[in-house]
Amino acid sequence: MTAPRSILVIVTRRIGDVLLATPLIRSLKSAWPETRIEALVFAGTQGVLAGNPDLDAVHVVPGRPGTGEHLALITRLFRKYDLALSLVPSDRPTLYAWLFGKKRMGLLVDWPNQRWKRRLLHHWAAFDPDHTHTLRNHLALAGALGITAQSDVVVSWSDSDRAAVDALITGPCSALAVLHPWPKFRYKQWREDGWISVARWLIDNGFRVALTGSPDTAEKAHVDAIAAQLPDGIINAAGHLTLGGTSALIARSQFFVGPDTAVTHIAAATGVPTIVLFGPTDPVKWAPWPKGHAPTHNPWQRLGDQRVGNVQLLQGRAACVPCGLEGCDRHIDSTSDCLQQLPAEKIILSIKTMAYAKSL
Numbered sequence: 096m097t098a099p100r101s102i103l104v105i106v107t108r109r110i111g112d113v114l115l116a117t118p119l120i121r122s123l124k125s126a127w128p129e130t131r132i133e134a135l136v137f138a139g140t141q142g143v144l145a146g147n148p149d150l151d152a153v154h155v156v157p158g159r160p161g162t163g164e165h166l167a168l169i170t171r172l173f174r175k176y177d178l179a180l181s182l183v184p185s186d187r188p189t190l191y192a193w194l195f196g197k198k199r200m201g202l203l204v205d206w207p208n209q210r211w212k213r214r215l216l217h218h219w220a221a222f223d224p225d226h227t228h229t230l231r232n233h234l235a236l237a238g239a240l241g242i243t244a245q246s247d248v249v250v251s252w253s254d255s256d257r258a259a260v261d262a263l264i265t266g267p268c269s270a271l272a273v274l275h276p277w278p279k280f281r282y283k284q285w286r287e288d289g290w291i292s293v294a295r296w297l298i299d300n301g302f303r304v305a306l307t308g309s310p311d312t313a314e315k316a317h318v319d320a321i322a323a324q325l326p327d328g329i330i331n332a333a334g335h336l337t338l339g340g341t342s343a344l345i346a347r348s349q350f351f352v353g354p355d356t357a358v359t360h361i362a363a364a365t366g367v368p369t370i371v372l373f374g375p376t377d378p379v380k381w382a383p384w385p386k387g388h389a390p391t392h393n394p395w396q397r398l399g400d401q402r403v404g405n406v407q408l409l410q411g412r413a414a415c416v417p418c419g420l421e422g423c424d425r426h427i428d429s430t431s432d433c434l435q436q437l438p439a440e441k442i443i444l445s446i447k448t449m450a451y452a453k454s455l
Contacts, residue, residue, distance in 0.1 A: 096240060098126075098130055099127065099130055099176075099178040099198070100130060100131065100177050101133070101175070101176045101178070102127075102130055102131070102132045102176060102177065102178045102179070103133050103172070103178070103179045103180070104119065104132065104133070104135070104180050104182065105134075105180065105182060105188045105191050105192055105195075106134065106136055106183060107135065107156065107158075107187065107188050107191070108140075108183055109137075109279075109357070110140045110142075110143050110357035111356070111360050111381070112183070112229065113140045113143050114250075114357060114361065114364070115229050115384070116134070117144075117248050117249035117250075118230055118234060118244070118247060118249070119182070119233045119236060119237055119244075120132060120134070120149045121247070122234065122237040122243065122244050123237075123240075123242065125245055126243065127242075131151045132150055132151055133151055133152040133153065133154060133176075134150055134153045135153075135154045135155075135156065135172075135191060135195075136156075137158050138155040138156065138157050138158065139158075141153050141155050142337055142338040143250075143338050143361070144251075145251065145252070145253060145256075145337065145338065146251035146253045146256075147251050148249075154168070154171075154172065156168055169194055172194070173194055174195065174197055176195055176197065177196070177197055177198060178197070178198045178200065179192040179193075179195045179196025179198070179199050180192065180200050180201060180236055181199075181200070181216075182201070182202055182232075182233050182236070183202070184201070184202045184209070184212075186212070189203070189212045189215055190215065192216065199215065199217050199218075200218045200219065200220070200236060201216050201236075202220055202221070202222040202235065202236065203220075203221070203222060204221075204222050204224060205221050218239055220235040220236055220238070220239045224380075225379075225380075226379060226393075227380075227393065228379065228381075228384070228393045228394065229380055229381060230246065230248070230384050230390075231390060231393065234246065234390050244390045246384070246388060246389060246390035247364070247386060247387065248360065248363070248364035248384050248386075249364070250342045250361050250364045251342070252340060252342050252343040253339055256337055256339035256340040257340075259335065259336055259337075259343075260336065260344045260347070263305075263330055263336070264305075264330060264344075264347075266328070268303045269303075270301055271302065271303050271304075271347055271348040271350075272297045272304050272305070272348060272349060272352070273304075273305045273306075273307055273344060273348045273350070273351045273352075273362070273367075274290060274294055274304060274306055274351075274352050274353070275306075275308065275351070275352070275353035275354070275356065275362075276290045276306065276308070276317060276318060276353075277308050277309075277317050277318060277354075278355060278356035279356055279357075280427040280428075281422065281427060281428045281430060282374070282375065282423075282426075282427055282428075282429055282430060283355045283374060283375075283434070284354060284434070285354055285372050285437060286435055287317070287320065287321060289437070290321050292439035292443075293352060293439050293442050293443060293446075294306075294329070296439075296443050296446075297350075297446070298325070298328075298329070302349070302350070304329045304330070305329070305330035305331075305344060305348070306318050306321060306330070306332060306333060307332045307341050307345075307358060308333030309334065314333065315334045318331065318333035319331065332344060338361070341358060341361065342365065345358075345361060345362045345367055348367055349367070349368070350367070350368050350369075350370070350446060350449075351369045351370070352369075352370045352371075353369070353371060354371070354372045354434075355372070355373050355374070355382075359371050359383050362383070363383030363384060363386060363405065363406045364383075364386060366386040366405055367405065368405050368407075368449050369383060369405055369406045370406075370407045370409065370442060370445050370449075371406060371409070372409055372434060372437060373408055373410045373411065373417070374410075374411040374417070374431040374434035374437075375411075375415075375416065375417055375419060375422065375431050375434075376417055377397060377417045378395040378401075378408055378417065379396070379397050382394065382395045382408055385403045385404030385405055385406045387404055387405075388404055394406075397417065398416070398417075409441055409442065409445060410433075411431065411433025411434045411435075411436065411437050412433060412437070413432060413436075415433070
């Protein structure tokens with residue numbers, strides 16, 4: 096196809112979904128370097144795109160916009176783009192593609208009750224909700240456009256982010272390990288005492304430990320509680336860095352350990368050796384994409400501990416794993432027994448045995 100003058104990439108979901116859209120955005124920019132590329136995302140997720148070299152602008156819309164907010168967005172973007180791409184198969188992003196693109200393409204689930212959306216698009220590609228990694232689902236649109244798929248997730252940060260990290264890291268720091276204890280939802284959370292055990296082992300073996308987290312009140316309190324039980328000299332970055340700053344900090348580390356959350360996707364994308372703790376979530380769809388992994392096949396199997404490239408996945412043990420549900424009580428504030436029972440010794444053993452553990 097002839098290079099469009101402008102493209103809008105619509106990915107109105109969570110931070111992890113936005114981050115996993117960056118390989119498609121990189122594919123578009125590589126194929127058409129002169130094309131202006133913009134993104135439309137939910138408010139609160141745009142930080143993961145800060146400094147992204149492939150984007151010319153990022154537009155935000157509230158998750159639940161009022162009538163006035165929607166009208167303002169439609170007025171500003173109506174049929175502005177030569178091509179609009181919807182990466183989310185639900186109703187609203189597909190409607191956005193229809194409203195904002197002169198030509199429209201998107202991902203759709205091929206179910207009878209979803210087929211009405213085809214009328215809104217000039218071309219659609221199948222979204223596989225069960226057996227294809229989310230990143231590869233996004234790249235189906237690269238195939239539909241006839242351009243080469245680029246699979247590396249793009250992480251970026253600004254000079255001010257780098258300066259903020261410099262201000263946090265004082266004193267000797269030859270071997271840095273980053274721990275991110277807090278996922279967005281409790282059902283993806285591991286035990287506090289487990290994080291403390293891993294952190295103490297790292298400190299005893301010569302690592303400087305940094306704890307990361309957002310300024311969210313509950314998240315910062317959780318990280319602060321862990322930090323209070325560790326020796327002096329750790330770096331408590333919770334609430335002090337943007338997502339870009341957190342990316343810059345992780346990129347300087349020798350190790351990262353985190354749960355099923357967006358920051359762990361960032362860690363995997365930097366190429367840093369990454370240990371991820373998975374419970375009820377299906378790794379085939381959502382495990383972090385290892386740096387350098389080819390776009391031709393999924394990195395992960397559904398069951399078991401696995402190592403692919405720079406990522407070691409440790410899966411909670413239970414007959415129901417992965418159940419795909421929001422915790423054992425079926426809501427986001429419940430816990431997941433499979434994760435709670437994961438022993439700290441297992442994470443420590445993975446740190447010891449990963450090929451990149453050159454400091455030990």
